[in-house]
Amino acid sequence: MCGIIGCIGRGGDTKETLLAGLKNLEYRGYDSAGIAFGGETVTVEKREGELENLRRQLETTEAFDGSLGIGHTRWSTHGPPSDRNSHPHMDEAGRVAVVHNGIIENYQALRDELRVEGVEFTSDTDSEVVPHLIARQLDAGKPPEEAFTAAVERLDGSYALAAVVEGEHAIFTARNDSPLVIGVDGDATFVASDVPAFLEYTRDVVYLENGEYAVLRPGNWTVFDGASPVEKVVKTVEWSPEQTGKSGYDHFMLKEIHEQPTALRQCLRGRVDEFGGRFSVDELDELERPDAVQFVACGTSYHAALYAAELLRDAGVPAQAYLASEYALGPAPITPDTLVVGVTQSGETADTLSALREASVRGARTLALTNVVGSTAARECDHALYIRAGPEIGVAATKTFSSQLVALNVLVERLTAATGVEQTRSLISALRELPEQVQQVLDDSKAADVVDEFGDGNAFFFIGRGLDFPVALEGALKFKEITYEHAEGFAAGELKHGPLALVTENTPVFAVVTGDDERAQKTIGNVKEVESRGAPVIAVTDGQSDVERYADAVLEIPRTTARTAAMLANVQLQLVAYHTAYELDRTIDKPRNLAKSVTVE
Known part of the structure; x- marks a missing residue:
């Protein structure tokens, strides 16, 4: 789930362009970050932790710039977060730098083969085999583009790759089961895992398909399927740069x-x-x-x-x-x-x-x-x-x-x-x-007050029936994702089949009860079960079932159909998760160990 960015043709703005792209890709990973510049020489700088660590390091590094480069923000799969496991990875001679998103399934066999040939690896990652494979092809006399494609042919698994090679004013990219998109802006060309990486520069894009690779040079780009160039359609995405900002x-x-x-x-x-x-x-x-x-x-x-x-x-x-x-x-x-x-x-x-x-x-x-x-x-x-x-x-x-x-x-x-x-x-x-009605919930929600009163529980349960059950599951997932507190969602009727053993006076139970049908009344019965065990109950309800008389607090939603009532209840639970995480001072937008787009199995 790592993020890749590359650009060529931006001139002296290359470093800031790469850093901006990585900032826009942090939702794909934030264990470490790094960039490499290509051209006559290849230079790399990378740091464990969030992007700001890399930016601070670059401020103290002299003459680190170039007219083309690649960058990477990492979500760890092979090897823990560290400087040495960060991307870009290089060959031993420093001629090749590569960034990778995905998993190289045959990396261990390739790693063993390269070790026999005398290669000394400096990281725990599967990705490091790629620059060494490219370097071996260069040693065999192949030009950079052929060396890149020959190395890619050795790989099994999922990958989005971008590479720069010493002495070559080009970026080489390839894709298999991990996304890559090219951005086109006159003489400048970009490649990235996702469009937001370069959205402030262009909305004109070309999507690479599985098995395709591309070569980006100053002022032009070419996509290949095997040895043959492929005619690609440039599409314009509707998103604007403003949509990817925080807006206050x-x-x-x-x-x-x-x-x-x-x-x-x-x-x-x-x-x-x-x-x-x-x-x-x-x-x-x-x-x-x-x-x-x-x-x-x-x-x-x-x-x-x-x-x-x-x-x-x-x-x-x-x-x-x-x-x-x-x-x-x-x-x-x-x-x-x-x-x-x-x-x-x-x-x-x-x-x-x-x-x-x-x-x-x-x-x-x-x-x-x-x-x-x-x-x-x-x-x-x-x-x-x-x-x-x-x-x-x-x-x-x-x-x-x-x-x-x-x-x-x-x-x-x-x-x-x-x-x-x-x-x-x-x-x-x-x-x-x-x-x-969603706007009404946002304007009138008492979620912050509920968190002030019940947010110090040692576990949090979310229950519902029918269409409210998936919303209860989602409420629990959202809560655990960003608060790091223990939360579970249950079909309300399942409480008495095991989970009730975990209920104490320190286990707030969020009960989603909408409408006044048989399901709602049965859920009220489940509310009484946890109430009798001393657990505080927070009812998320449209007020039709009278569940509030058994609740310690109420999060109200407007009356509507069963289908849309579940959606309104979901908004209240989103706010509960957010306010709890805010009070706990969590990194809400970048929860630990998670990434936005899960592109590995």
């Missing part, structure tokens, strides 16, 4: 929580006809009716998938949500009439891509529900539905989860309409009102 908020996460009303409007725009009482999804015009739907996803996206699967089952369509990491190794039975939906914010999640590819090989139709136009999932699937949330920089997903839920409602209505289930005007009206 203390943290990206808080900004993105408050951006949810706008994100939801963007998601719905052009897809909901309130007067006609129907949903219109141009991207899915050619999607035929499935006999069954399987969702594959990870983390937050898996919770969104659980929500959507329940909606489809309620509508009479067989549906199931699977953890993508499990599905890829043992897929469920599928037929040509099965639709497999990959829910992935980035469109680059390695486990989800593997699951989608396995489903495709087995004959299923595939659909990517993602935030990133041109992402790998969007390009590889038969269909793509974009959530249109805009860039999300905070590692803990907030507005993308809410937008996923809305987009999944649109997808469900599209699929169930095809099977003869009537769409309801009440849902359309509720979705139209949702952005304004």
Whole structure:
């Protein structure tokens, strides 16, 4: 999940361009950072820790600059965070510098082979084999471009690579199962793991496909598939540089929580006809009716998938949500009439891509529900539905989860309409009102007060039933991600089957109770169970079920449909997690051990 940035043609601004790009990529990793300049000589500087450590070091390093360079911010896989494990990595003679995102699966065999040849490694990483392989090809007399491609051919696994070679005014890049995108700005060219790295300079991009490599030279770039040049289409992304700033908020996460009303409007725009009482999804015009739907996803996206699967089952369509990491190794039975939906914010999640590819090989139709136009999932699937949330920089997903839920409602209505289930005007009206209701929750939330009173617990439980259950799971995940406190989400009815043994007076329980149906009343019964054990109860409710009479505190949401009530409850739980982490002085946007786009399995 590391971040890569490279640029050529920026002249004397190269160093600041690389540092700015790395700053914009810190959500992909922040264990260490480094940059290398190419050209007549290759120079490298790298430091453990956050980017500021590298910047301070560069201020004391004389004559460290150049007209082309590559940079890297690391999320550790092989070897702990340290200066020596930081990227870029070099060969022994200092002729080649390489940055890498992904995992080289055959690195140990390559490392053993190179050791036999006399190579002494200076890091614990799998990535270090790459510059040594390139150097061996240079020693054999191959020109730099051929040396690079010959080295890449030796690699098994996932990789996005960028390399510079002494005496060569070029950046060499290659991609396999880890994202790489080229940015084009006149004489300047960029390469990065993600568009925000260079968004302040250009919005014109070219996406590399698996197996392709590219050579960036001053004023031009060429993409190859094997030995043959490939004609690539330059696309313009819609995101603006302003969208990737904090806009005065203390943290990206808080900004993105408050951006949810706008994100939801963007998601719905052009897809909901309130007067006609129907949903219109141009991207899915050619999607035929499935006999069954399987969702594959990870983390937050898996919770969104659980929500959507329940909606489809309620509508009479067989549906199931699977953890993508499990599905890829043992897929469920599928037929040509099965639709497999990959829910992935980035469109680059390695486990989800593997699951989608396995489903495709087995004959299923595939659909990517993602935030990133041109992402790998969007390009590889038969269909793509974009959530249109805009860039999300905070590692803990907030507005993308809410937008996923809305987009999944649109997808469900599209699929169930095809099977003869009537769409309801009440849902359309509720979705139209949702952005304004989210804003109401943001304006009126008492989450900070709840945290002041109950934030010192030694464990935190989140419970719910039906559509509130995935929201409870997501509330617990968000809480543990950024507070580092123990939190668990449960189906409310499961408390008495084990978890109740953990409940004490120091275990605040957040109970999501919406509506006043049988599920709500049964959840109130579960609230009474924990109340009788002395646990404080915080009810997240629309006030229809009277659960507040049994609660120690209440987080209110507006009254609406069951589908959208769950989404509103989610916003309250996001705020609970944020305010708790803020009080604990956590690094909210960059939680320890985590990264935004999980591109390794």
